[in-house]
Amino acid sequence: MERLKQRILTCTACPLHSDRNHAIFGEGNTNAEIFLVGEAPGADEDRVGRPFIGKSGQLLDKILGACGFTRQQHVFISNIVRCRPPNNRVPTNREVETCIPYLHEQIDLVNPRIIITLGSTATRKLLNDESCKITAARGHWLQWNNRLLMPVYHPAALLRNPRLKKDTWEDFKKVIRTYRKLVDPSHCSEHFRE
Numbered sequence: 585m586e587r588l589k590q591r592i593l594t595c596t597a598c599p600l601h602s603d604r605n606h607a608i609f610g611e612g613n614t615n616a617e618i619f620l621v622g623e624a625p626g627a628d629e630d631r632v633g634r635p636f637i638g639k640s641g642q643l644l645d646k647i648l649g650a651c652g653f654t655r656q657q658h659v660f661i662s663n664i665v666r667c668r669p670p671n672n673r674v675p676t677n678r679e680v681e682t683c684i685p686y687l688h689e690q691i692d693l694v695n696p697r698i699i700i701t702l703g704s705t706a707t708r709k710l711l712n713d714e715s716c717k718i719t720a721a722r723g724h725w726l727q728w729n730n731r732l733l734m735p736v737y738h739p740a741a742l743l744r745n746p747r748l749k750k751d752t753w754e755d756f757k758k759v760i761r762t763y764r765k766l767v768d769p770s771h772c773s774e775h776f777r778e
């Protein structure tokens with residue numbers, strides 16, 4: 585993992601490296617059973633060098649907290665591309681193709697049972713399926729490389745449209761259920777007991 589980190593932090597393999605302040609390695613428990621995949625760093629992440637620390641990240645932390653999960657213990661968080669695309673545009677196919685092998689390698693190293701893709705781009709790019717629509721895919725378990733994958737809305741979409749929060753909570757309840765089944769039957773969420 586440390587060698588992968590150094591390769592990512594010094595990577596100049598695609599044009600996104602030229603404007604970055606930081607390439608984002610990811611953070612969390614490197615033995616986590618849940619791996620969260622976002623699209624790309626934004627301005628706050630680029631400035632600080634950590635994933636999901638802006639308003640979207642704060643909302644993500646709230647959702648994880650409601651599930652009884654913490655960044656430190658239960659999840660590892662990473663992105664499809666590690667350097668911020670200018671003006672937060674969607675990364676190009678070329679940028680994704682160049683960067684996504686890092687994500688595949690990182691997922692193999694962490695070896696989670698559950699992957700959560702945050703939003704349309706992360707879901708499409710990881711599944712390699714450009715036709716995938718997040719409105720239809722969210723909330724449904726998929727199989728990906730012998731792991732369970734749950735697509736959910738990106739937290740930024742919830743900030744733009746708070747009505748999506750209800751569906752998202754239903755999706756995360758499925759994650760809690762599966763986590764209890766596969767990982768820890770005694771896992772506690774104050775907001776979801778069954």
Ligand code: SF4
Pocket residue numbers: 592595596597598599600601607665666667679682683
């Ligand atoms: S986005 Fe990925 S491939 Fe491109 S320079 Fe950054 S780390 Fe390298």
